[in-house]
Amino acid sequence: MKAIALLTAAAISVTIGVSAQAQFNGREDPMPVTAPKIAEQYWSAKPTKPTPYAAPNKVHWKLSEILAAHRGQTDWVQPIVRNPEQDADYISLGAGKKTKRRMYADDRVVWIVQDGAMRVSIDGTEPFVATKGFMVNVPFRHYYSIETVGEKPSLRFEVRQAGSAPLYPLDETPDARPGYEYVKVTGTPGPSKDRDTNPIYVDFFKQIANDDKNYNGKFVWDDHFTSNILRGKAQPIAPATSKGHFHGDWTEFWFIMEGKVGYQIEGYPYFESEPGDVVTAQKGRWHRPSNAPGAPISTRIPFNPRPVILHNFATD
The missing domain is CATH 2.60.120.10 (Jelly Rolls)
Structure with a gap:
């Protein structure tokens, strides 16, 4: 096994506009952490074979x-x-x-x-x-x-x-659900x-995408659902040797809101996604998202089932 280091970015609690209500406006983070990263290296279990994509899951839905x-x-x-x-x-x-x-x-x-x-x-x-x-x-x-x-x-x-x-x-008359019956x-x-x-x-395009500034804020967070708004300027494409990180316990997926977002996901060559696309990194797969160089600014919306999800980064 390889020694793995952790880097976890704590999203910033911000207020994004009166009409959207306050996001954690002065309130304690519902899932606080003690530090931005773990100080020492450690061993993290990673599947020896990449977790497969079973339909309807795909690495890239266009x-x-x-x-x-x-x-x-x-x-x-x-x-x-x-x-x-x-x-x-x-x-x-x-x-x-x-x-x-x-x-x-x-x-x-x-x-x-x-x-x-x-x-x-x-x-x-x-x-x-x-x-x-x-x-x-x-x-x-x-x-x-x-x-x-x-x-x-x-x-x-x-x-x-x-x-x-x-x-x-x-x-209302409930929609039929195979294997279930609805009772009062x-x-x-x-x-x-x-x-x-x-x-x-x-209202993303009115409240967030109204300038050319980076943005890293929470949309919704609880103990069973996490979604951020990650907006940033174009970046050079990193070399293929830069594997990014993996999540040992959860699958992560992203909705592309604006611009172009590049991905390198274990088992797939680098590709770029566009607004409305959905990209998925199956549990345990190395992945490296970045804002693609072909758009001045890009935004992805990640979805995870737990905050704060652990990011395992390679040390070599």
Whole structure:
């Protein structure tokens, strides 16, 4: 085995605008660490064979290919990520269509609007219209619905707890779920107070991408869901010998928000991704994301099931 060193970057708590609410505005980080890195080297277990990509998981889902596969359709779901912790889909909802009101029992659901416009209604929040670049967070046990507004379908990239089944109010008819039946119940405790520490939405292109500055801030963080906003200027492509890091316990994936992001992932040559693409590094694979030299500034949105996920860096 090789000696491995740790580098973990603690994301900065920042306020990104009144309309998005405060992100950890003066509050204690929900998962604090004692230092930015571990002082000494250590041994970390790494799979001798790279963890395979089982469908629908792919190292690189290109938005252009997804749209081509669904050309002529208005309502569709394209599974993108399936792992033991998180599920992610691209979802198109036709013009004038509306989802049933639903909620999730124990974990949030978030999405990024890629195209079109939608009216989002979340219990306890004034309805708002989300357009391209909006990042939306629904706390657990809050009913919500989505309605496409305008003359074209809305398209979103949605991330949920793996295998999580939606719950419905009694005035809705639940969608059939193989192997399950829906029964009437009552429950405790009540809805999450998540809005105290996480924004309900971020209007990325208005609040973040309104200048040429780097940005490293949290979107949503809890003990079971982590997503940052990582924005930076173009960088030279590192040599292939620079392996980056790996995560021993979790799979990480990214949504590309703007610009071009380059990746070197174990088992694959360097490639570049564009807005709307989704890139995945399976558990245990070396990976090195960087802002590609072909765009002045780029942003990626990582998704992880735990904060603060451990980054194991090579020492040679």
